[in-house]
Amino acid sequence: MELKSKAPSGPIEKRWEKYRFELKLVNPANKRKFTVLVVGSGLAGASASASLAELGYNVRCFCFQDSPRRAHSIAAQGGINAAKNYQNDGDSVYRLFYDTVKGGDFRARESNVHRLAEISVNIIDQCVAQGVPFAREYGGLLANRSFGGTQVSRTFYARGQTGQQLLLGAYQALARQIGLGKVKMFPRTEMLDLLVVDGRARGLVTRDLLTGKLDAHVGDAVVLATGGYGNLYYLSTNAKGCNVTAIWRAYRRGAAMGNPCFTQIHPTCIPVSGEHQSKLTLMSESLRNDGRIWVPLKKGDARLPKDIPENERDYYLERRYPAFGNLVPRDVASRAAKAVCDEGRGVGPGGLGVYLDFADAIKRLGEPAIREKYGNLFEMYEKITDENGYQRPMRIYPAIHYAMGGLWVDYNLMTTIPGLYCLGEANFSDHGANRLGASALMQGLADGYFILPYTIGDYLATEKLPPVDENHPAMKALQAEVAERTKKLLAVRGKRTVDSFHRELGKIMWEDCGMSRNEKGLTHALKRIPELRDEYHRNVSVLGGSEELNQSLEKAGRVADFLEFGELLCLDALERRESCGGHYREEAVTPEGEAARDDANFCHVSGWEYAGPGKKPVLNKEPLTFEYVKLTERKYK
Secondary structure: OOOOOOOOOOOOOOHHHHHHHHOOOOOHHHHOOOEEEEEOOOHHHHHHHHHHHHHOOEEEEEOOOOOHHHOHHHHOOOOEEOOOOOOOOOOOHHHHHHHHHHHOOOOOOHHHHHHHHHHHHHHHHHHHHOOOOOOEOOOOOEOOEOOOOOOOOOEEOOOOOHHHHHHHHHHHHHHHHHHOOOEEEEOOEEEEEEEEEOOEEEEEEEEEOOOOOEEEEEOOEEEEOOOOOHHHHOOOOOOOOOOOHHHHHHHHOOOOEEOOOOEEEEEEEOOOOOOOOOOOOEOOHHHHHOOEEEEEOOOOOOOOHHHOOHHHEEOHHHHHOOOOHHHOOHHHHHHHHHHHHHOOOOOOHHHOOEEEEOHHHHHHHOHHHHHHHHHHHHHHHHHHHOOOOOOOOEEEEEEEEEEOOEEOOOOOOEOOOOOEEEOHHHEOOOOOOOOOOOOHHHHHHHHHHHHHHHHHHHHHHHOOOOOOOOOOHHHHHHHHHHHHHHHHHHHOOOOEEHHHHHHHHHHHHHHHHOOOEOHHHHHHHHHHHHHHHHHHHHHEEOOOOOOOOOHHHHHHHHHHHHHHHHHHHHHHHHHOOOOEOOEOEOOOEOOOOOEOOOHHHHOEEEEEEOOOOOOOOEEEEEEOOOOOOOOOOOOOO
């Protein structure tokens, strides 16, 4: 397998414009002849479906929620980046490009990142035109705040509900096309496999989650916009339904998996409270604009925060990183929090927490101003912890949040399977080894509204696609394979629940391949995961049958894929013997305790190729070159 990025050359600020002009077009009358299957209805999937339908293509959109409005994009709180420079504080397209490449620890393609920065300014205009209620200054101009990894204010927001408001904007565009008959929506439908005919992606096998019926869908191209795989770790900030199945099925059909070990730990989450928990709750990174992070200077200091005087507090981010302070990138802030807790200076039950304190901000700005900016976040925190964040500091601790890895895609957002595209968090493309806050929404909408509508046309205009229908022999064989896989899961009739296996897998992943990784732990995980997977297929208990609403069966299929994918993630982490971004190898650390990259040996994208059942996957590499943002040590001091 050769990983051809198709990234254009020339002056970086002209690449996307020149490339776009050179793409082949499909004329309006011919667009009606093509059908595109879009899996996922979050920001990337909904915007892509609406845009493609608006252009004239026939679109089928699938989601396992009861409505596209329930996609996990609604959970994004803090904001969306754009290089508008409304604050006149030195921002520009180039600075957003620079911050993103540096923030990703030099493990992303320059051409992709610059295109994202360019498009960012159009996204805001698009969303304002849709009526997204962004916060505004007193005079009516759109407000901005800052996020980790930047020294400017470029993040547009709608209190702590930015993802929800942006999704409603994309959803209304999608709903319009559904009403016009250009998009056929399939809610409560899960993709279970990908049809590849003559080397091209041509269809899907799906399961109706209400009836259990397996259905065949064929088209001329397939788009996966199914989000991230953070739920591999069991406890994460992701919705419980988030899974790896769609991209894992594509991987097993020939799509390369890019950088799966690049998972993000978010520093601002409500700490774990006990074994009963099934997920964690994110507190927006935007809180770090006004909240100060600290722990007691003394180990084991159990006093109430109000009883600890200033001279006995350690504002450790401000001390270690004075230039960025509390707004260092997520990977840096997460490791720093782990370090002080490992020293015995953590707060709350088990000592796994640090304080996020708004006392200074309330004193400076007044409580009403803080309520206006972050009110719903404080309400959410109080409902979960029964603590008032205005009166005492919040307690936070890092947790699994985002997947920078995903299916490998080229500059067109096409995978290594022709005709299969991948958007948003489901692909690996723009964030390198660490995503800057407020860049996920930016990428999802850029991919769906402004990139895929151009690049997919080039494929459809140049490829000769033979007719394929639901009765094609390859489709019949694929449906039979999916049915057999389901039958085997139901036939095990073991003694352990699906959740018990998932929880055990999550513990292995967190302990051996979590915030920090080392060869011993990764080797242990690579031994334990296959053992656990073998036990799963011998002893899992899946209740009910296949031809009915069966959430036990849904979870069983997803966990089966996690048990395979987790091994690949650990293998990738073991192979990458450097520290970069969210991938922190304890063997590769600077004398100051920071991540130490190895550009001589690992300045590449890892693209893993499926080699067959029981065989070690093949590692392919896409070299990364940096013409504009030179490779340097990543410093925030």
